[in-house]
Amino acid sequence: MCGILAILDSKVEHKTMLRNLERLQDRGPDMTKITKMEDDTLAFTRIKIIDLSNEGMQPFQKPGLIYMCNGEIYNHQELETRYRIVPESKSDCEVLGPLLSKLTPLQFYRALDGVFAFVARQSAGEWIVARDPIGVRPLLFGYTENRKLAFASLAAALDFCVDIKQFPPGLAQVRKGKMYYLPHTLPLRHLGPSPANMIQEVLIGAV
16 A cells, blocks of 8 residues: 655645645655656655565656556566566566556556556656556546646545546546546446446445
8 A cells, every 4th residue: 555646737836745745644654755757746655565675666767657556466477577577676566667668558458467556657748547447546636726637546635636536447548638548448337237337336436
């Protein structure tokens, strides 16, 4: 259980970001890291579970990519072997960046076995945002007063936003400030009523 805060708006004051990041400390009491990239800010609160070293701290940075994930990737070793990814830490989440660089967003999402809330900023200022298919790990989004997007693990960490909503299980791309969901990753509830859809609704509502 960690906390993520991503603000896609350079006009949000630093003290506002710090106040909201403080509300994620219970999710990640061990370490905190803030990274700024041009107009964007990524902040992470960490609880050490698998990798106890500093190398496992997020956001991770790779060529052309900065990313962070609150989650657990069950098949990370399989993915590292299959795609010849050599991690620098023992974190199961580090694999996500190199994997995203090797695959299309849809292939990337379908390759994952785990529970996760993931945000990644690419070199062109575009973003990939993903949440596991059941929605086990929390992820919310809202809009700043400048109508810019922000994402966080808790609604309380978005007090500078309006129109705060749950990010649905699935995958989205953010281009030029607008969010586009990839239809093949939308949860079953978007496909109409069925017994499977009803079960998924109950599971999503329970987390």
